[in-house]
Amino acid sequence: MIxxxxxxxxxxxxxxxxxxxxxxxxxxxxxxxxDIAEADKHRRAAPEGKTPAEHLAYQLGWTGLxxxxxxxxxxxxTVHTPAEGYKWNNLGGPYQQFYRQYGSLSLQEAQARLxxxxxxxxTWLETLSEQELFEPNQRRWANNQAKWPIWKWVHINTVAxxxxxxxxxxxxxxxxxHG
Numbered sequence: 001m002i003x004x005x006x007x008x009x010x011x012x013x014x015x016x017x018x019x020x021x022x023x024x025x026x027x028x029x030x031x032x033x034x035d036i037a038e039a040d041k042h043r044r045a046a047p048e049g050k051t052p053a054e055h056l057a058y059q060l061g062w063t064g065l066x067x068x069x070x071x072x073x074x075x076x077x078t079v080h081t082p083a084e085g086y087k088w089n090n091l092g093g094p095y096q097q098f099y100r101q102y103g104s105l106s107l108q109e110a111q112a113r114l115x116x117x118x119x120x121x122x123t124w125l126e127t128l129s130e131q132e133l134f135e136p137n138q139r140r141w142a143n144n145q146a147k148w149p150i151w152k153w154v155h156i157n158t159v160a161x162x163x164x165x166x167x168x169x170x171x172x173x174x175x176x177x178h179g
Contacts, residue, residue, distance in 0.1 A: 029162045030111050032169040035177065041107050045175040052172065053103050055165050056110035061098030062157040063117040069141040070124060079141040088144075121158060 033052060041053040050058065065083060072079045080086075083094050102110060125133065128150065132138045136147040148156075 029166045029169075030114070032166055032173070033107050033111060036107060036173065038106055040176060042103070043176055045172045049172065050168065052107065052169060053105075053110070054099050055169060056105075056107065056114060057098045057102035058095065059114055059158075059161060059165070060102045060110060060117065061094065062161065063114065063121060065094075066153065066157050067117060067120055067124070070139070073139055073141050081141050081144065118158070121154065125154065 033056075036052050042051050044051050065081075069079050069081060082088060082091065083097070086093050102113075105113065133151050134149050136149050137143055138150055142148060142150055142153055
């Protein structure tokens with residue numbers, strides 16, 4: 001049992017470091033925007049697809065919410081997840097809010113802001129104990145039906161979309177720039 005616990009602890013610590021480096025130092029996702037012209041940032045490849053500006057806005061929105069949840073809890077305020085006035089089964093409203101809030105940024109401004117928010121998340125994660133990071137019920141904002149530990153919230157709202165959206169941006173470029 002102890003060996004299993006130690007292996008799990010080591011695995012989770014390695015996951016923590018990998019997530020931090022992948023998230024903060026992930027040049028591949030942001031590099032995909034290098035050859036997208038500013039004039040094309042709102043061009044949609046398919047009716048159901050996101051534009052490059054919407055991809056960045058989505059990332060900015062979720063990373064911003066994650067940071068806001070923690071700031072609000074630390075300030076003793078009530079935290080509304082996913083956002084005040086919205087429920088988890090209806091995320092279209094927050095997405096539209098993200099697009100309105102960040103859609104007017106240039107691609108370079110959005111990327112710089114995303115790098116800044118990524119750095120803030122990494123700094124915050126480094127302040128957490130292993131218990132806070134890896135065990136459930138460490139934050140009120142993370143206490144929903146899923147009972148996820150903080151690392152899972154961070155992964156779902158940062159690393160996972162970076163990985164998925166890189167493929168989406170590449171597909172968008174193939175249809176819009178190379179097609």
